[in-house]
Amino acid sequence: MHTLAFANQKGGCGKTTSAVNLAGALAARGARTLLVDLDPQAHATMALSCAAEHGSSLADILLYNAEIERVIRSAPGGIDLLPATDALTEFEEVSARRMHSDSCLAAALRRVERAYDFVILDCPPRVDGILCANALAACDTVILVVESGAFALQGALKAQRMIEASGADRDQAFDIRVLATMFDRRLRIAQDLLIGTQARFGDRMFDAVIHTSVRLREAAAYGVPVHELDAKTRAARDFENLADEVQAHAARREQELSSPAEPSPIHSS
Amino acid sequence: MNALALLCTLHADGPSTLHALRTAGCQSLLDLQECSSNELAQYLELSVASAERLQREAELLGMRLSPLEPEASVEPRSKLSLPPKETTPAELTPAEPPADLPEETPDEVEALVEEEPEPPRVIKPLPPALAGSRANRSWFSATRIPQAAAQARGEFGRTAITEEPQLERAANPPAPVLEFEELSEEAPIESTACRGLEAARIAVETLATESVAPSEVSEVQVPAVEAPSPAVTYVTEPEPELARIAPEFPELAEAILRLGEAAGARAGLPALTRLPEVTVEAVEVEAVAIEPVEVETAEPESTGTATPLALGQPDGIDSELLEALRAAGISTAEALVEASGLELSRVLSIPFTRLLELQLAAQHLFRRSNTLVPQKPRSRRALDRASDPSGSITKKRRHTDSYSAQPTATGRDAESLAQEARESELTDAFDAPPSGNVGGPFA
Numbered sequence: 039m040h041t042l043a044f045a046n047q048k049g050g051c052g053k054t055t056s057a058v059n060l061a062g063a064l065a066a067r068g069a070r071t072l073l074v075d076l077d078p079q080a081h082a083t084m085a086l087s088c089a090a091e092h093g094s095s096l097a098d099i100l101l102y103n104a105e106i107e108r109v110i111r112s113a114p115g116g117i118d119l120l121p122a123t124d125a126l127t128e129f130e131e132v133s134a135r136r137m138h139s140d141s142c143l144a145a146a147l148r149r150v151e152r153a154y155d156f157v158i159l160d161c162p163p164r165v166d167g168i169l170c171a172n173a174l175a176a177c178d179t180v181i182l183v184v185e186s187g188a189f190a191l192q193g194a195l196k197a198q199r200m201i202e203a204s205g206a207d208r209d210q211a212f213d214i215r216v217l218a219t220m221f222d223r224r225l226r227i228a229q230d231l232l233i234g235t236q237a238r239f240g241d242r243m244f245d246a247v248i249h250t251s252v253r254l255r256e257a258a259a260y261g262v263p264v265h266e267l268d269a270k271t272r273a274a275r276d277f278e279n280l281a282d283e284v285q286a287h288a289a290r291r292e293q294e295l296s297s298p299a300e301p302s303p304i305h306s307s
Numbered sequence: 308m309n310a311l312a313l314l315c316t317l318h319a320d321g322p323s324t325l326h327a328l329r330t331a332g333c334q335s336l337l338d339l340q341e342c343s344s345n346e347l348a349q350y351l352e353l354s355v356a357s358a359e360r361l362q363r364e365a366e367l368l369g370m371r372l373s374p375l376e377p378e379a380s381v382e383p384r385s386k387l388s389l390p391p392k393e394t395t396p397a398e399l400t401p402a403e404p405p406a407d408l409p410e411e412t413p414d415e416v417e418a419l420v421e422e423e424p425e426p427p428r429v430i431k432p433l434p435p436a437l438a439g440s441r442a443n444r445s446w447f448s449a450t451r452i453p454q455a456a457a458q459a460r461g462e463f464g465r466t467a468i469t470e471e472p473q474l475e476r477a478a479n480p481p482a483p484v485l486e487f488e489e490l491s492e493e494a495p496i497e498s499t500a501c502r503g504l505e506a507a508r509i510a511v512e513t514l515a516t517e518s519v520a521p522s523e524v525s526e527v528q529v530p531a532v533e534a535p536s537p538a539v540t541y542v543t544e545p546e547p548e549l550a551r552i553a554p555e556f557p558e559l560a561e562a563i564l565r566l567g568e569a570a571g572a573r574a575g576l577p578a579l580t581r582l583p584e585v586t587v588e589a590v591e592v593e594a595v596a597i598e599p600v601e602v603e604t605a606e607p608e609s610t611g612t613a614t615p616l617a618l619g620q621p622d623g624i625d626s627e628l629l630e631a632l633r634a635a636g637i638s639t640a641e642a643l644v645e646a647s648g649l650e651l652s653r654v655l656s657i658p659f660t661r662l663l664e665l666q667l668a669a670q671h672l673f674r675r676s677n678t679l680v681p682q683k684p685r686s687r688r689a690l691d692r693a694s695d696p697s698g699s700i701t702k703k704r705r706h707t708d709s710y711s712a713q714p715t716a717t718g719r720d721a722e723s724l725a726q727e728a729r730e731s732e733l734t735d736a737f738d739a740p741p742s743g744n745v746g747g748p749f750a
Contacts, residue, residue, distance in 0.1 A: 221316070229317055236313045237372060243308035245325060247316045279322040 039151040040288040042158050043177035044217075045170060045201065048193035049163030051185035052219035054081045055254055056280075057160040058117075059273070062263025063281035065116035069155040072110065074143070075122035076169045077162040078130075083121040086113035087261030097125035099146050100172070101132070106146045115263040118154070126169060133168040140168060144176035156288070165200045174204050178291070179213045181244075184235055185220040186228035191235055215287070217280065219248040246279035310336050310372050318364045319351075327351060336369045500560075502576075503567025510566075614640040614673050621668030623661070631655050640669040 042060075044053040054077065061073040075082040075096065083089070088111055098104035099120075106120070113119040133139035147157060159173040174180065180201050184194045198214060205212055216239045222228045236243055251273035257264040264273045308316075314336060315325040331350055333339050339347070340362055348358035571578060616638055618626060635654050637643050644666050652662040 223317065232316065233313065233368075233371065236308050236310070239308075241309060245308050245312040245316075245322050247321065275323075276321075282322075 039147075039154050040156050040179065040284075040291065041147065041177040042156065042179045042181055042284065043161055043170075043173040044159065044181050044183055045161040045165055045173065045197060046163065046183045046193055047165045047197040047200070048185075048190060051163075051183050051187075051190060051193070052248065053163070053183045054085060054160050055258065056181070056183055056217060056219055056248060056277075057158050058082050058085045059254065059257070059264050059277045060280055060284065061117045061156070061158045062115040062265045063274070063277040064156050064158075064284070066263075066265045066269075067281065069285070070118075070153065071116075072118045072120065072150070072154045072157045073113070074120040074147075074157060074159045074173075076126070076143075076159055076173055077122055078124045078126040078169075079162070080122040080124065082160040083119065083123075085258045085261060086115070086117060086119055086263075088113055088119055088121050093121070095121045095123040095125065096143075097123055097129055100129045100142045101125070103142075106149055110150070114261065115266050117263070130168050140171035141175045143172035147176050156284070165197045171204065174201060174212070175208065175210070177212055179215060179287070182214060182216045184216055184218050186218060186222065186225075186231045187220065191231065191238065194235075195238070213287075213291070214242060216243040217246070217248065218243065220250050221247045222250045244280060244283050246276060246283055248276045248280070249273065251276075310368060311339065313372075314339070314361075314365050314368050317368070318361055324351065336365045339365045340369070499564050499567040499571065501567065502570045503563035503565070506566045506570040507563055614669075616640060616643065616669075621665060621672045623665055623668060628655065628657070640673040643669040644673060 044057045046053060057073060061071045065071040073082060073086070083095075093111070094104055094109045096109065099106055099109055109120060111119050111121060129139075143159075157176075159177055161170045161173045164170060182194050182197055182201075184190045194216065201214060204210075216235065218232055218235055221232060232247070249272060251264075251271065253264055253268055253271045253273045257267040257273075260267060264271065264277065268274060311328065311334065312322070312325050315321055315328070319325075327350065328339065333342060342362070344355055344358045344362060347353070347362070348355045351358065351361075353361070568578070614620075616624060616629060616632060618624060618629060621640065624632070632638070632643065632655070635651065637646055637651070646666075648662050648666060649659060652659040655662070
């Protein structure tokens with residue numbers, strides 16, 4: 039099981055859209071995919087047509103140690119979903135009084151690690167919160183989502199520092215990759231920012247870039263991944279390319295882990 | 308993402324183009340530039356112009372990325388790339404002196420510092436509002452934090468920040484500036500009247516202490532006053548004291564001025580213009596009875612040239628009408644325009660409407676013969692008002708949100724119309740998904 043966390047300190051940069059549609063792209067090619075919504079705003083849950091107000095949610099797992107198998111739901115596009123509610127804010131409040139509150143999600147996911155190929159975590163827009171700490175404790179790859187706008191690069195660098203510090207504290211091995219989103223090739227500012235992001239992150243950046251697309255907004259409004267709405271659209275192709283790279287990255291990582299002679303990086307350099 | 312992937316994202320079809328290029332063995336921007344345009348166009352199924360454009364963009368991107376490229380070993384540098392610039396602050400060092408100049412020993416530097424004393428500085432206190440807004444050294448902690456500790460606390464992100472080199476002396480010492488406040492209050496104001504007043508003051512003091520006879524006042528030795536700094540130029544205004552006494556005591560003012568001239572001549576100072584020139588004339592004013600006088604006011608003449616009436620100017624004037632107009636005292640187009648139409652039509656025995664036409668034609672003639680004045684553009688509303696004075700055509704109906712309580716002509720009352728509006732608002736909000744996707748966020 040490969041666990042990817044979509045994170046950034048900045049909100050509105052496309053974390054939820056990227057997580058939902060990457061999960062859709064992976065599920066469309068047959069990979070068993072679980073999407074975990076860690077945002078109390080529950081936008082990923084809503085983007086997959088699941089309103090969790092009347093059922094159990096991730097908050098029940100984190101707060102009351104509910105069984106994860108009973109909480110997971112089937113969502114459009116062949117994705118399994120661990121939905122969120124605003125009760126997650128309650129977990130943020132009580133976590134300070136609990137021991138090991140940052141490893142609750144990792145412990146829960148360990149129960150289903152053989153059932154899924156990919157687990158995708160949609161983090162809230164706050165890297166130093168307890169929910170994001172749970173995601174970092176559970177993931178092996180952090181995908182920093184960088185939009186093509188002002189302050190995005192600064193927010194990504196700040197998030198990168200915090201994530202690296204978090205990994206160093208736990209002596210945890212995870213990789214950091216960067217995904218550029220909301221890219222509009224027609225805008226000179228977007229081109230310049232992409233060049234700057236590439237110059238800063240280099241090979242740690244995905245080759246795939248998510249372009250600005252109305253289809254992505256429509257898919258979220260209809261409550262389905264973009265592959266379900268229109269598999270031939272450019273947005274779907276962007277996520278196809280991203281899924282290719284994610285699968286290649288997962289295979290490479292699996293190969294690294296399987297060979298004991300090559301130790302995995304403690305944290306990215 | 309390497310530079311080739313970035314190029315494909317920016318100027319091509321992204322990863323699909325990248326995959327095609329990599330399959331063809333093109334792994335870097337340099338490889339792409341060295342490809343033949345025709346082969347590249349054929350391989351990517353582009354036109355030759357598009358392939359050339361992609362190569363040109365690759366060259367430009369290589370030049371742009373060359374100083375930024377983080378991993379030079381991964382990507383071979385373009386042939387046209389510029390050498391990397393040393394822009395990091397760590398590499399910024401103080402400029403070294405030229406080799407041909409002898410190095411200055413510390414003693415020499417101290418001697419230089421001693422030879423150039425700092426110019427006197429006048430520190431003027433700021434007003435309270437401004438003083439409070441200035442940065443105060445006491446606000447900041449005096450203890451120095453080591454750079455390593457600051458980095459550990461995350462206050463410095465880069466190791467490149469070095470301490471700023473301390474200059475031993477100012478590179479450009481400020482030039483001495485004489486400000487107005489720096490001048491002594493005893494500095495004389497350079498004017499004849501001031502010299503006279505000063506001489507008079509000394510004379511009065513001398514008289515009081517040595518009881519000199521008034522006739523000897525002119526013989527009092529006035530000490531020479533130093534000339535002010537030539538760098539400072541004064542625009543002398545009339546001294547208020549002399550200006551105040553001058554109208555009432557012109558002889559005294561004149562005496563002061565003469566005294567000032569004499570004092571300046573004795574002190575060897577240059578002669579100055581008398582300021583102020585005091586001329587006082589006593590005028591006795593008698594009471595004048597004002598009687599109302601009737602003055603015939605003539606009409607102001609036209610600024611433009613008069614346009615005489617002639618046959619056919621304006622249109623419709625024949626010889627008979629021209630004679631009648633001249634008999635009525637109207638010989639120019641301006642007079643015809645300004646004449647009362649109704650009375651003139653009676654005098655000339657022509658219809659009033661024809662006279663109006665004549666006046667209009669005369670007005671055109673008058674305007675043509677004079678300088679054209681650009682007219683102010685009229686607004687749309689003004690044009691509408693001119694074409695439709697009653698407003699029956701262009702008057703817009705006011706939009707109201709409330710429905711009439713009275714039944715309309717179709718027999719539908721306000722309640723039914725309001726209900727229909729509410730229903731349309733509800734149904735226009737969201738369209739159902741095209742397929743069987745139920746349970747969306749808006750369900």
